[in-house]
Amino acid sequence: MDVTEMVARTRETMTAGRVFGEPVVRDGVTVIPVARVSGGGGAGGGESPAAEDGTAGSGSGGGFGLGVAPAGVFVLRDDGVTWRPAVDVNRIVAGGQLVMVVALLTLRSYLRSRSDRR
Structure with missing residues (x-):
């Protein structure tokens, strides 16, 4: 996987859909779950001088991490919206x-x- 592909996958992963869950509606009350999402990634590459046997050195690498934790819920009722932290x-x-x-x-x-x- 090259760096541009990793960045594209990172963008696909870090969406609002990861933060806001599907709304749940019961008895006229809508609850929207919210999560805290954090992530990071890195990539590297390199070449070393040719070895004594004539083979050229090379290198590359990359990685990505994603963390998700519940933050709370928005509760929507007829009289307004309230926030309930997790x-x-x-x-x-x-x-x-x-x-x-x-x-x-x-x-x-x-x-x-x-x-x-x-």
């Missing part, structure tokens, strides 16, 4: 762990300084 429990747990580590380190430092005074 709750990322893993982020909440990681944030709680970070706060706990800082609290424990602060407590340890406080107790050490207090014991040094005696």
Whole structure:
């Protein structure tokens, strides 16, 4: 796959259809799921000097990555549109762990300084 083909496939992949899901309608309420999409790609190439046996060196490469995570939903009703964000429990747990580590380190430092005074 050459670089131009990879760029074309990347453009096909990064569409609004990846961000906004199919609307779901029930009891007069429409829900549109929304995702956070991120991606990146890279390519390279090169040639090395001819080897001693007469063969020429060459090289190429490329890659692409795509990440999708739920962001929330738009809820459409007769009285308007509301946004309901998705709750990322893993982020909440990681944030709680970070706060706990800082609290424990602060407590340890406080107790050490207090014991040094005696």
